[in-house]
Amino acid sequence: MSNVDFNKETGPREVFCGLTSIVWLHRRMPDAFFLVVGSRTCAHLIQSAAGVMIFAEPRFGTAILEEKDLAGLADAHEELDRVVNDLISRRPEIKTLFLVGSCPSEVIKLDLATVAEKLNTRFLGQVRFVNYSGSGIETTFTQGEDGALKALLPLMESTDDEKLLLVGTIANNVEDRFKKIFNNIGITNVESFPPRQSTELPKIGKNTKVLLTQPYLSDTARDLKHRGCEIIQAPFPLGVEGSTKWVLAAADAFKIPELKVHEVIAPLANRARQALEKHTEILRGKKLFLLPESQLEISLARFLHNECEMELVEVGTPYLNKDLMEQELNLLPDDTKIVEGQHVEKQLDRVRASNPDLVVCGMGLANPLEAEGISTKWSIEMVFSPIHGIDQAADLAELFSRPLKRNQILTSKSLATF
Numbered sequence: 001m002s003n004v005d006f007n008k009e010t011g012p013r014e015v016f017c018g019l020t021s022i023v024w025l026h027r028r029m030p031d032a033f034f035l036v037v038g039s040r041t042c043a044h045l046i047q048s049a050a051g052v053m054i055f056a057e058p059r060f061g062t063a064i065l066e067e068k069d070l071a072g073l074a075d076a077h078e079e080l081d082r083v084v085n086d087l088i089s090r091r092p093e094i095k096t097l098f099l100v101g102s103c104p105s106e107v108i109k110l111d112l113a114t115v116a117e118k119l120n121t122r123f124l125g126q127v128r129f130v131n132y133s134g135s136g137i138e139t140t141f142t143q144g145e146d147g148a149l150k151a152l153l154p155l156m157e158s159t160d161d162e163k164l165l166l167v168g169t170i171a172n173n174v175e176d177r178f179k180k181i182f183n184n185i186g187i188t189n190v191e192s193f194p195p196r197q198s199t200e201l202p203k204i205g206k207n208t209k210v211l212l213t214q215p216y217l218s219d220t221a222r223d224l225k226h227r228g229c230e231i232i233q234a235p236f237p238l239g240v241e242g243s244t245k246w247v248l249a250a251a252d253a254f255k256i257p258e259l260k261v262h263e264v265i266a267p268l269a270n271r272a273r274q275a276l277e278k279h280t281e282i283l284r285g286k287k288l289f290l291l292p293e294s295q296l297e298i299s300l301a302r303f304l305h306n307e308c309e310m311e312l313v314e315v316g317t318p319y320l321n322k323d324l325m326e327q328e329l330n331l332l333p334d335d336t337k338i339v340e341g342q343h344v345e346k347q348l349d350r351v352r353a354s355n356p357d358l359v360v361c362g363m364g365l366a367n368p369l370e371a372e373g374i375s376t377k378w379s380i381e382m383v384f385s386p387i388h389g390i391d392q393a394a395d396l397a398e399l400f401s402r403p404l405k406r407n408q409i410l411t412s413k414s415l416a417t418f
């Protein structure tokens, strides 16, 4: 492992909760419904994050736990039953219903696993119920997807067929491009988890080779391993370098020669490097500070340093799974400062003291930092944007060069006015 400087920090945190992941999960599986069992705060969060669907019926909702439920004076199960019955009778297109736990449901110890079990018996053959937690207690927002995928695993049948399984939500067009690349190098049986329809879960077993598309799926990866799958060790497919090594790792697992991979991806890589140049001109030598939120920070730092020549001041990450991140850590420059966990006040002090050109952070921290004249990029944008793959490298770089460019323009305008 490269000689990075590991640190841990605990204290007040400033991150979104796992409910946020419903935004990209419900787009991925249009036949699923996500029912948050939570408070009005949870309902506000999910509605403002996902936007209100005006022309279509929403595929997420909240069974509201009122204050009297929280005090244990009323049966929250009744409200849940009422909402579920209403949903199932009105929405026959729902095939999988996720009961998503929240801070309030965890505080009152509402046992959603038992609720899901009972509902599965009642609605057998009609709708499947699974439960997971999206609570913000001690978790960050991308863990919502990890929880949802882990909850689906027991529903996946076994097979001995050899296949490549891409695990983690990515944009459909990115998925299509990945499948085409794998087909071209000779890996033809490629499936994705989560699938595009919740009822089309892939079968898994000892000949399933898993390639993670996202670094925040520790629990899912562990359970896949327990089911006999092989987890391919690779960096994540961000940028030309990460994506190339990611495809090479899969090829190696299928005993496909490296040369074949380079033949297929060389034209893509050349085009992507050229497209990157104009962003690297802006990003080169600029100081980058990543605050912990999405768990994508280490991969982003590797891309922005190795391919866009940014200087890394500090790389925060909410959690660090050294096994899954080993290949990424090996690609970071020596002495990169990694901080796992968060004490938001201390981190903000270090941000101010180091005077970075760009800070990657949560939305809640971005406005105050911008007000202090520090350029920011919301980390949540990375999970809503199609940033994976060789051909997306320039688009990924642009997410970071744009705020710097905007700042340059604003500064030169205000100088001109002065």
Ligand code: SF4
Binding pocket: 017, 018, 019, 038, 039, 041, 042, 043, 045, 101, 102, 103, 104, 134, 135, 136, 137
């Ligand atoms: S789950 Fe917790 S952190 Fe998330 S919106 Fe609800 S109360 Fe807030």
